[in-house]
Amino acid sequence: xxxxxxxxxxIEKGGLSEDDFNQIRSFIQTKNVSQNQFLLSxxxxxxxxxxxxxxxxRFYALNSEGKENILQxxxxxxxxxxxxxxxxQEPSTYNIDAIEDTLTVMLDENFVNEVAKVNPNFRKQxxxxxxxxxxxxxxxxxxxxxxxxxxxxxxxxxTYPDIMLRVPQxxxxxxxxxxxxxxxxxxxxxxxxxxxx
Amino acid sequence: xxxxxxxxxxIEKGGLSEDDFNQIRSFIQTKNVSQNQFLLSxxxxxxxxxxxxxxxxRFYALNSEGKENILQxxxxxxxxxxxxxxxxQEPSTYNIDAIEDTLTVMLDENFVNEVAKVNPNFRKQxxxxxxxxxxxxxxxxxxxxxxxxxxxxxxxxxTYPDIMLRVPQxxxxxxxxxxxxxxxxxxxxxxxxxxxx
DNA sequence: TTCACTTCTTATCATAGGTCAATGCACAAC
DNA sequence: GTTGTGCATTGACCTATGATAAGAAGTGAA
Numbered sequence: 278x279x280x281x282x283x284x285x286x287x288i289e290k291g292g293l294s295e296d297d298f299n300q301i302r303s304f305i306q307t308k309n310v311s312q313n314q315f316l317l318s319x320x321x322x323x324x325x326x327x328x329x330x331x332x333x334x335r336f337y338a339l340n341s342e343g344k345e346n347i348l349q350x351x352x353x354x355x356x357x358x359x360x361x362x363x364x365x366q367e368p369s370t371y372n373i374d375a376i377e378d379t380l381t382v383m384l385d386e387n388f389v390n391e392v393a394k395v396n397p398n399f400r401k402q403x404x405x406x407x408x409x410x411x412x413x414x415x416x417x418x419x420x421x422x423x424x425x426x427x428x429x430x431x432x433x434x435x436t437y438p439d440i441m442l443r444v445p446q447x448x449x450x451x452x453x454x455x456x457x458x459x460x461x462x463x464x465x466x467x468x469x470x471x472x473x474x
Numbered sequence: 475x476x477x478x479x480x481x482x483x484x485i486e487k488g489g490l491s492e493d494d495f496n497q498i499r500s501f502i503q504t505k506n507v508s509q510n511q512f513l514l515s516x517x518x519x520x521x522x523x524x525x526x527x528x529x530x531x532r533f534y535a536l537n538s539e540g541k542e543n544i545l546q547x548x549x550x551x552x553x554x555x556x557x558x559x560x561x562x563q564e565p566s567t568y569n570i571d572a573i574e575d576t577l578t579v580m581l582d583e584n585f586v587n588e589v590a591k592v593n594p595n596f597r598k599q600x601x602x603x604x605x606x607x608x609x610x611x612x613x614x615x616x617x618x619x620x621x622x623x624x625x626x627x628x629x630x631x632x633t634y635p636d637i638m639l640r641v642p643q644x645x646x647x648x649x650x651x652x653x654x655x656x657x658x659x660x661x662x663x664x665x666x667x668x669x670x671x
Numbered sequence: 672t673t674c675a676c677t678t679c680t681t682a683t684c685a686t687a688g689g690t691c692a693a694t695g696c697a698c699a700a701c
Numbered sequence: 702g703t704t705g706t707g708c709a710t711t712g713a714c715c716t717a718t719g720a721t722a723a724g725a726a727g728t729g730a731a
Contacts, residue, residue, distance in 0.1 A: 338620070340616075340619075340620035340621060341621075341625075344620055346616055346619035346620040347619075348612050348615055348616060348619075349612075359609075360605040360606070360608055360609045361606075361609045364605060364606070371612075390598075400598070400601070401587075401597070403601065404586075404597070404601060404604065405561060407601065407604040407605070407608065408557040408561060408604070409558075409561070410608060411604070411608060411611065412556075412557045412558045414608065414611040414612070415545055415546075415568075415611070417615060418545055418615060419535045419537075419543055419545060421615065421618040421619070422537075422543035422544075422545075422618070422648075422649075422651040423537035423543040423651070424537060424538075425717075425718095426717080426718075428538075445677085445678065445679090446678075447677095447678070447679080451619075454619040454620070455718070455719085456719060456720080457679075457680095458679090458680080458681085458718085458719075458720085458721095459717085459718055461680055461681080462680090462681090462717095462718085464679095464680095465680080465681090622687075622688095623687075623688070642707090642709090643709065644707095644709080652688070652689085653688075653689060653690080654708080654709075654710090655688090655690080655709090655710080655711085656687085656688055656689070657709095658709060658710050658711080659688085659711085660688095661709095661710095662711090
């Protein structure tokens with residue numbers, strides 16, 4: 278099983294050596310998800326974190342009227358999961374499905390512990406990654422609280438130009454918290470403005 | 475320096491023993507902030523995490539028009555900080571000030587390392603707390619994406635009944651991403667509904 | 672080719688929530 | 702007492718975005 282991205286991630290972000298990586302190879306479990314298949318469905322208990330080796334996942338909730346709210350896209354090198362479900366064995370209120378055919382590495386609490394045994398530094402690195410994640414979420418909340426649909430869209434385009442190209446526009450609208458129609462309008466006015474400038 | 479909440483936190487949530495706590499006493503630094511004083515101002519580098527021993531802090535951003543968006547309130551036993559600033563020495567884009575006179579414990583990266591030396595289990599516990607934090611942020615994002623002002627307000631009241639009583643209403647409006655006028659109207663309709671029921 | 676299906680756009684109308692301005696309270700300072 | 706300052710409420714109006722419905726363009730299967 279070749280997992281170039283996962284290996285690179287553990288070495289560059291996790292602080293592991295090539296050797297360390299070889300030692301943990303046996304713990305690695307992967308899972309394929311084809312397009313439109315679910316990795317996690319509302320109501321199920323989520324037992325793993327999913328690292329995306331290749332492909333695109335979406336992580337979303339359904340609100341009381343059944344509307345999908347996309348909380349996160351996950352492309353290569355991202356990790357998604359319902360953390361509450363992993364740590365407390367609660368049924369999840371979220372869904373994860375695949376936007377493209379995707380290969381994931383399944384990580385659980387035990388995996389982190391095993392890696393930490395091989396290289397104790399990993400835990401520290403992992404902590405920094407978690408803080409980083411929190412930071413991104415605060416930025417997102419900040420935009421949702423105080424920025425117009427247009428500003429949020431522009432930020433998305435700048436932050437995730439790659440995702441832009443791989444997911445349909447209506448999903449981006451959902452991620453931004455607006456309707457596809459509104460996003461269409463935002464794009465139209467932006468196009469006009471650029472034409473003038 | 476008596477820090478009953480901080481001690482309790484490290485023992486209950488951090489997995490430390492009474493003994494462990496006594497060993498790290500010497501690393502503990504505290505800071506008092508009186509009402510309306512700043513703990514962090516936009517543009518400064520934030521070097522610490524702040525644990526609230528008593529009091530209330532608010533963590534907020536200013537949007538492009540200068541409007542405050544409150545990202546987080548922190549009462550007893552909460553930790554706030556601009557994580558990007560702590561880990562990467564970047565100037566912060568956020569502000570933290572005190573809503574009540576507050577006593578904080580100042581934590582930095584080194585603190586975590588020292589505690590982990592005394593009790594290696596701490597790092598693992600800390601990781602779980604971080605995951606929990608992430609979970610709460612996703613819930614918040616989910617509400618901002620898909621719930622009306624009324625629903626968000628009701629959720630706030632249920633989740634943070636204590637904070638309700640300690641911060642002015644216009645700050646709650648800011649936390650919810652609406653104007654004080656709108657919150658006033660939401661409360662009015664809720665009052666009517668309760669009267670009928 | 673046609674048909675079905677999805678995505679994106681456009682137009683019209685509806686509404687939640689924003690903006691602005693006035694009023695009413697507390698509470699503190701004097 | 703008076704004056705001021707900050708907060709909550711209310712009302713009149715405005716606007717960004719939602720809802721609905723209809724078309725247009727792309728894609729893939731039969």
